[in-house]
Amino acid sequence: MKRAWLVGAGFVVVTLTLPFVLDDTRLSIYVLMGLAVLAVTGISLLMGYAGQVSLGQAAFYAVGAYTAAIPAVHGWPPLVGLVAAPLVAAAAAALLGAVLLRLRGHYLAFATLALQLIILSVAAEIEFFGGAIGLQGIPQFGVGSVTLDDAQEYALLTWAAVAVVLLLTANIVASRPGRALRALARSEQAAAASGIPVTRYKVTVFALSAAFAGLAGGIYAFFLGYIAPGSFTIAMSVEWVVMAVFGGLGTRWGPVVGTVAVTLVVQVLNDLSTRPGAPSYAPTVLGYAAYAVLLIGVLLFMPAGVVPWLRGRWDRLRRSRGDGGSAPSQAPDWPEPATVTGR
Amino acid sequence: MTPVLRLDNLSRSFGGVFAVRDVSLAVPSGETRGLIGPNGAGKSTLFNLVAGLLRPDAGRVALEGDEVTRLPAHRRAAQGVAIVFQGARVFPGLTAVENVMVGAHTSARHGFLGAAIRSRRCRREEREIREAALAALERVGLAEWADVPAESLPLGQQRRAQLARALCARPRLLLLDEPAAGLRGAERAALAGVIDGLRGEGLTMMLVEHDVGFVSRLADRVTVLDLGAVIAEGTPDEVRRDPAVVAAYLGAPADPAAGSAAPGSAAPGSAAGGPAAPGAAAGGRAAQAAGAAAADGAGADSAREGDRDAGSA
Amino acid sequence: MSDFLGYLIAGAALGCTIALLASGFVVVHRVTGVVNFAQGMFPVVAGLAAGSLLSASWPHGVAEIGGVLLAGAVGLLVGLIAIGKPGTPPLASLVITFGLGFLGYAVEIVIWGDQPRGFDGLSGVLTIGGVRIQHQWLLVMAVAAATFAALGAFFGRTYLGKGLTACASNPYAARLAGIDVRRMGLYAFALAGLLGGVAGVLLTPLQSIAFDRDVALAVNGFAAAVLGGLDRPGAALAGGLLLGIGQTLFAGYVDGSFQTEVALGFMVLVMVVRATRQREAMAV
Amino acid sequence: MLEVRELVVRYGTATALDGVDLDVAAGEMVALVGANGAGKSTLVNTLSGVVRPAAGRVRLDGRLAQVPEGRQLFASLTVDDNLRLGAWRNQRSRRDPARIYDLFPDLVRLRTQQAGSLSGGQQQMVAVGRALMADPDLLAVDELSLGLAPLVVRDLAAHLAELNRDRGLALLLIEQETTLAFDLCARAYVLEAGRVVAAGPSEELRASPTVAAAYLGGLG
Amino acid sequence: GCDSGSEDSESGPIRIGLTVPLTGNYQALGTGDQQGAQIAVEQINADGGIDGRRIELVVKDDKTQPDQSVLAFNAHKNEGAVAVIGSSFSNSALAAIPLAERNSMPYISLAAADQQVDPVRKFAFQIPARSSTYAEQTLKYLQASKITKIALAHDTKSSYAVAGYEAVKEKAKDYGVTVVVDRAFDTGTQDFSAVFSPVRSSDAQAVFLWATGPPAVIATKQFAASGLTIPLVLTGAQATPLFTKPAGAAAEKVILSSAIGVIGPDLPDSDLKKAVDELATDYQKKYGTPPPQFAVDGYCGVIVLAEAIRKAGSTDGKKVQAALEELSLLTPNGRYRYTADDHSGLSTDNVAIATVTGGKFAPTPWMTQQLSTNLPK
Numbered sequence A: 001m002k003r004a005w006l007v008g009a010g011f012v013v014v015t016l017t018l019p020f021v022l023d024d025t026r027l028s029i030y031v032l033m034g035l036a037v038l039a040v041t042g043i044s045l046l047m048g049y050a051g052q053v054s055l056g057q058a059a060f061y062a063v064g065a066y067t068a069a070i071p072a073v074h075g076w077p078p079l080v081g082l083v084a085a086p087l088v089a090a091a092a093a094a095l096l097g098a099v100l101l102r103l104r105g106h107y108l109a110f111a112t113l114a115l116q117l118i119i120l121s122v123a124a125e126i127e128f129f130g131g132a133i134g135l136q137g138i139p140q141f142g143v144g145s146v147t148l149d150d151a152q153e154y155a156l157l158t159w160a161a162v163a164v165v166l167l168l169t170a171n172i173v174a175s176r177p178g179r180a181l182r183a184l185a186r187s188e189q190a191a192a193a194s195g196i197p198v199t200r201y202k203v204t205v206f207a208l209s210a211a212f213a214g215l216a217g218g219i220y221a222f223f224l225g226y227i228a229p230g231s232f233t234i235a236m237s238v239e240w241v242v243m244a245v246f247g248g249l250g251t252r253w254g255p256v257v258g259t260v261a262v263t264l265v266v267q268v269l270n271d272l273s274t275r276p277g278a279p280s281y282a283p284t285v286l287g288y289a290a291y292a293v294l295l296i297g298v299l300l301f302m303p304a305g306v307v308p309w310l311r312g313r314w315d316r317l318r319r320s321r322g323d324g325g326s327a328p329s330q331a332p333d334w335p336e337p338a339t340v341t342g343r
Numbered sequence B: 001m002t003p004v005l006r007l008d009n010l011s012r013s014f015g016g017v018f019a020v021r022d023v024s025l026a027v028p029s030g031e032t033r034g035l036i037g038p039n040g041a042g043k044s045t046l047f048n049l050v051a052g053l054l055r056p057d058a059g060r061v062a063l064e065g066d067e068v069t070r071l072p073a074h075r076r077a078a079q080g081v082a083i084v085f086q087g088a089r090v091f092p093g094l095t096a097v098e099n100v101m102v103g104a105h106t107s108a109r110h111g112f113l114g115a116a117i118r119s120r121r122c123r124r125e126e127r128e129i130r131e132a133a134l135a136a137l138e139r140v141g142l143a144e145w146a147d148v149p150a151e152s153l154p155l156g157q158q159r160r161a162q163l164a165r166a167l168c169a170r171p172r173l174l175l176l177d178e179p180a181a182g183l184r185g186a187e188r189a190a191l192a193g194v195i196d197g198l199r200g201e202g203l204t205m206m207l208v209e210h211d212v213g214f215v216s217r218l219a220d221r222v223t224v225l226d227l228g229a230v231i232a233e234g235t236p237d238e239v240r241r242d243p244a245v246v247a248a249y250l251g252a253p254a255d256p257a258a259g260s261a262a263p264g265s266a267a268p269g270s271a272a273g274g275p276a277a278p279g280a281a282a283g284g285r286a287a288q289a290a291g292a293a294a295a296d297g298a299g300a301d302s303a304r305e306g307d308r309d310a311g312s313a
Numbered sequence C: 001m002s003d004f005l006g007y008l009i010a011g012a013a014l015g016c017t018i019a020l021l022a023s024g025f026v027v028v029h030r031v032t033g034v035v036n037f038a039q040g041m042f043p044v045v046a047g048l049a050a051g052s053l054l055s056a057s058w059p060h061g062v063a064e065i066g067g068v069l070l071a072g073a074v075g076l077l078v079g080l081i082a083i084g085k086p087g088t089p090p091l092a093s094l095v096i097t098f099g100l101g102f103l104g105y106a107v108e109i110v111i112w113g114d115q116p117r118g119f120d121g122l123s124g125v126l127t128i129g130g131v132r133i134q135h136q137w138l139l140v141m142a143v144a145a146a147t148f149a150a151l152g153a154f155f156g157r158t159y160l161g162k163g164l165t166a167c168a169s170n171p172y173a174a175r176l177a178g179i180d181v182r183r184m185g186l187y188a189f190a191l192a193g194l195l196g197g198v199a200g201v202l203l204t205p206l207q208s209i210a211f212d213r214d215v216a217l218a219v220n221g222f223a224a225a226v227l228g229g230l231d232r233p234g235a236a237l238a239g240g241l242l243l244g245i246g247q248t249l250f251a252g253y254v255d256g257s258f259q260t261e262v263a264l265g266f267m268v269l270v271m272v273v274r275a276t277r278q279r280e281a282m283a284v
Numbered sequence D: 001m002l003e004v005r006e007l008v009v010r011y012g013t014a015t016a017l018d019g020v021d022l023d024v025a026a027g028e029m030v031a032l033v034g035a036n037g038a039g040k041s042t043l044v045n046t047l048s049g050v051v052r053p054a055a056g057r058v059r060l061d062g063r064l065a066q067v068p069e070g071r072q073l074f075a076s077l078t079v080d081d082n083l084r085l086g087a088w089r090n091q092r093s094r095r096d097p098a099r100i101y102d103l104f105p106d107l108v109r110l111r112t113q114q115a116g117s118l119s120g121g122q123q124q125m126v127a128v129g130r131a132l133m134a135d136p137d138l139l140a141v142d143e144l145s146l147g148l149a150p151l152v153v154r155d156l157a158a159h160l161a162e163l164n165r166d167r168g169l170a171l172l173l174i175e176q177e178t179t180l181a182f183d184l185c186a187r188a189y190v191l192e193a194g195r196v197v198a199a200g201p202s203e204e205l206r207a208s209p210t211v212a213a214a215y216l217g218g219l220g
Numbered sequence E: 001g002c003d004s005g006s007e008d009s010e011s012g013p014i015r016i017g018l019t020v021p022l023t024g025n026y027q028a029l030g031t032g033d034q035q036g037a038q039i040a041v042e043q044i045n046a047d048g049g050i051d052g053r054r055i056e057l058v059v060k061d062d063k064t065q066p067d068q069s070v071l072a073f074n075a076h077k078n079e080g081a082v083a084v085i086g087s088s089f090s091n092s093a094l095a096a097i098p099l100a101e102r103n104s105m106p107y108i109s110l111a112a113a114d115q116q117v118d119p120v121r122k123f124a125f126q127i128p129a130r131s132s133t134y135a136e137q138t139l140k141y142l143q144a145s146k147i148t149k150i151a152l153a154h155d156t157k158s159s160y161a162v163a164g165y166e167a168v169k170e171k172a173k174d175y176g177v178t179v180v181v182d183r184a185f186d187t188g189t190q191d192f193s194a195v196f197s198p199v200r201s202s203d204a205q206a207v208f209l210w211a212t213g214p215p216a217v218i219a220t221k222q223f224a225a226s227g228l229t230i231p232l233v234l235t236g237a238q239a240t241p242l243f244t245k246p247a248g249a250a251a252e253k254v255i256l257s258s259a260i261g262v263i264g265p266d267l268p269d270s271d272l273k274k275a276v277d278e279l280a281t282d283y284q285k286k287y288g289t290p291p292p293q294f295a296v297d298g299y300c301g302v303i304v305l306a307e308a309i310r311k312a313g314s315t316d317g318k319k320v321q322a323a324l325e326e327l328s329l330l331t332p333n334g335r336y337r338y339t340a341d342d343h344s345g346l347s348t349d350n351v352a353i354a355t356v357t358g359g360k361f362a363p364t365p366w367m368t369q370q371l372s373t374n375l376p377k
């Protein structure tokens, strides 16, 4: 319990200090990274705890982005859009979820993927949304007379949102609804027999994960100032799933670790491959091959993801030092809830 | 007095084959009803129909006089129906105590929002649920396994964890589907003690078991199913003497010619029988107390009684 | 009327190609429980390789078989990496196959470059009742029919097919029964490679193939395969036909601009309706 | 035909088996009893190689078939296919499950039903039947009578005895019902907290009060 | 100085940013862009650079993603680039253009979408001809060929195709052309019977098809098998081996519009031909093939920008921007003439109407005749 607080406080201090340290280029990466963490946290909640797969999460990112951008483009205060972004995304997810969540497993994965394709095609046809060309000239985010006009401020906003979302998620997971989600992920029948309204919970968590993505999309729209259907690809949805698995599903820090690791790897490889003097095949070899080899290598040796692996290491280390041997033998995939009291 | 559970002409078939056929029965408050019958007789299906996990093709289910036939499972759970499934059905990945806390779902009210902000109610309820769960684990003798991932518990413990989960829901009707399967000697006795204790508290239960001795000892009345239909109902002794039951389920008393291993005595609960079924809760408690006395301080869950195995040892 | 027939036949042919792409997903998932994200790589490899062999003046037929065999070998390799290490859970395998897809990009680009390629297949057109259909399409339909008949019989009737199915159904029990689960998984990946390869060499003459066509091919195949939960060849064929015919009819009579979305949406609808029907009273 | 020596199995830090010695001779029927969590399933799983021992060795000649804890059927396959697949390593001619249907007549009408939708006891019948399909030399059964009706248990016990007599089937039996176990098996081992605390002829163990106490005292 | 971070902005090398898709869906385009740009830089540096200052090309990969192009733009800016030559992926370009405006940095776009320069954005300039320019030149050709009824088909998912389609619809009347069949398809379309069947039962004299990438190849192949004998007319997006190679024999006799450099070998001796050859020779030497369209665009991007910097006599963004608006430069793409209200630079004269023969692009007879009178100089 205490350790969790310490780690959390450390996280907040580090992430909110970084904007004052990084240069502009890195700050932009840092912002996008934070936005991805938001979305991946939602996916991790959905997949890792509730056992539902979404391969179309970028659709809700898009919903959030458009929700934030459209009022702003028409002269409304940006705050309205940003507040509405997660709400509208959640509402859309709840509506769709009520129908789609009858599907399970691969069916659901496919349905969400199809859904994203459909939503984006429709968006590309709607003139009001800027069509395929997208919405340009989205004003900067601001509240009252304060406007956010550089990456540093967006970084602070984004990572503050990350901290809040992680805290909310950790709290949910650690108590009644979180337990219910984990239970229904294992057996919907047994969960229902224990009094858990399975469908309602599934829809709620779907909406919640969409809200996280929607919030991220809202910030994205203001940060970039331009959105188009082409900005929200299936590749993005898939990459988020990859990040979630990479970090370790159903762990508190998995989304952060997975997203940061994958983003950094991609950016570093991108940098290396376009260095002057790099051969012309470098982008493909580094951008594809090195990325692939890293991904494969890590998952072969840490099949449950990075965070569970690190935890296992940590436990073993502690044990070998002789303190605290009471932890269950096989490292559980699940975080200890914040309320667990030691025996 | 309205019975806690009343089934009227309940039927359910799978692909044309009747699993439950036209079953009517009533379980009055405080009764422990045994349910026996051959494999595939429809016992588990009947439980699923009562718990709302399956929908009947025909017939009605009423809980304390209210019809619940079309009520989904989670609403029935909220009305006090709890079930211990056949086999090990813990939620893997959750620790034992978390498994049990899931059972208390309906006794708390906070939802996603409350949990997200850790509202005062959320914290209070979480504390209460945890205490209740630990108490339930204590009751089934699993207290020291509370923080172990449930799926790594041995079979016997998993079954007890399931019982604790059901108890944590503070049910009004408890459905037990072969709770003693895979439990041996002392565990079985301890379980009998727990069930007996629940009887003493006036809980209404339905109990499926193939160990007829076990059922006879604990059930007030026994219903026998065969091919989905009720073929007999009565006190344990009446039922055991019923020729239809003997033919369909128990088999004729020992027929040593059948094999070298004296299978007659091997058949659980056959002629060997157990001590006479205690007719009343008080008897159960007395047996429990006696067991505890004999246990030589073997721990918290030492409640036991003259088990058949022990008797034969 | 002849328009309708034309759309129907074209749709069926298209559906057959989609079904062929789907078959690989089915085989791998049915045996290993893994969704093979690298499935799109197999047709690409086979198409590009067959093209190279043809330009190295291998005769038609031989070159295509060469491409298919190479795809089979690649399938085996993908399997070795994705499920070769004991204790790799399906989700990790899935992400590994995703990574392998990227690795495939790099290798393909180094060998074949990033430009699309193609080669000619059967020329000639068959005309029945005013409906024109290319011989290559007929070939695709024939191969698809044969493939699915064989797959159906293999999984449904043969002992080996049952054994393969058992591996995903319960790997632990399969192992107890003496089935070499890992080896069976590798067979499945190799077979998926071959099937993908067949789809590839048949499709390349009909469209262009480049390293990054894999996504489009895989999404189509996945969509068809998922109709049967990625497990049933027959349902995958039905899914392919549904997608193909749905697309052409919609494009023909309503509007061509949303044909893919409409077909996908229709599939989702079919699944939702089916799931709703199957749903028990529980947990509403 | 089975020789287990000094077997140690650990799950993480917890030691489930701690130096177990156990033998089963060809054609011998041996019971393995012990309280919940004593390590019986772990031992059987070590024989089939599902669990890796940390130390010690297992020598086995002849074919082993296992009825695992929790039935472990191929849920999506039919009863018939489940049974046939039990004979994976057999000759083609021995893959006909007729003999199992003779033993469990209840299964006949369920031949084409998916194993996952069977009742608990029916699943147990399939699990036992599938193991028997392998024509094993040694059958290791983790919970024989689990969920089976008394009549069925009686027939099954008789059948195992008959197989033992006619074909020399060896048996390593884990069974909650000690009466049944001791009746069927001439020899038994008592496991407690991962150690063999007693071994010997069933009759002696059945009578021994110390064993009964140990067995019953192994709670928690 | 030894401090590489702070070069003297008036004497050291001139840094130019290039953001192109080197991975992702538009990889094949971006690779071409990069190769062409590289050749331009080498040529300029070999000639002594701009006023004695070398050009340093900094390449970034936008991965065919708009947000990566924004990251790349910021990186270019931080690394001291004076201007950015931008992505051939329209969405990437559109995402970066607001930043260019905000930072007063010229942005030379390699993407085709009209929306980049319509309405005019001060710092954004376009290299490829607009879809509407292609459309207009093709209509001219149709008119000259006495084709008055056409079937029009377009990919609704490609902004390029949509823009071209709309331009045709708008301008057809002016050239005496009526659209008798109008069919839509999408990027994933694999069967074109829904397009060609209605054509067969119409009196269209040509099929005019707007598409990019694979659907164009598939449509061409199916057109060849459809039994239709009227001409198939395609667009600049097909004027590349990326199309002719996979389309193979089916591409023969297809009519298409293209950048003028594509028919380089057939150009009459002229300054234009010299400009085309200058690129083609070096490109051929380095990569072993004639330059594809995207390489020509990348090349033109660099020389246009370099010329503007030279004219401005400064690397100051605003001055370069002013120079661009005055620029008139002959390139392998023809003559660029930017003005304050036209940032798209290429007129219809710079579009060729070609046909595919033996897998190569050759001018149509009409075009040959046009070249003799209207050659961009």
Ligand SMILES: Nc1ncnc2c1ncn2[C@@H]1O[C@H](COP(=O)(O)OP(=O)(O)OP(=O)(O)O)[C@@H](O)[C@H]1O
Residues within 6 Å of the ligand: B014, B015, B018, B019, B037, B038, B039, B040, B041, B042, B043, B044, B045, B046, B086, D110, D113, D117, D118, D119, D120, D121, D122, D147
């Ligand atoms: N989902 C299903 N699909 C098809 N048949 C089913 C399904 N569920 C149960 N059955 C069949 O219904 C019958 C009753 O099953 P049920 O599980 O109720 O038996 P049971 O009395 O609990 O038996 P056991 O003592 O073996 O647990 C069995 O023949 C079983 O095969």
Ligand SMILES: Nc1ncnc2c1ncn2[C@@H]1O[C@H](COP(=O)(O)OP(=O)(O)OP(=O)(O)O)[C@@H](O)[C@H]1O
Residues within 6 Å of the ligand: A329, A330, B151, B152, B153, B154, B155, B156, B157, B182, D011, D014, D015, D016, D034, D035, D036, D037, D038, D039, D040, D041, D042, D043, D069
């Ligand atoms: N996968 C596992 N991870 C961690 N501990 C385990 C695991 N499997 C078994 N154990 C532990 O090993 C010990 C022995 O378990 P085992 O299942 O062998 O007992 P058993 O004798 O078969 O019990 P039962 O009669 O209840 O089936 C138990 O303490 C159990 O908690």
Ligand SMILES: [Mg+2]
Residues within 6 Å of the ligand: B043, B044, B045, B086, B177, D119, D120, D121
């Ligand atoms: Mg049952």
Ligand SMILES: [Mg+2]
Residues within 6 Å of the ligand: B154, B155, D040, D041, D042, D069, D142
């Ligand atoms: Mg066990």
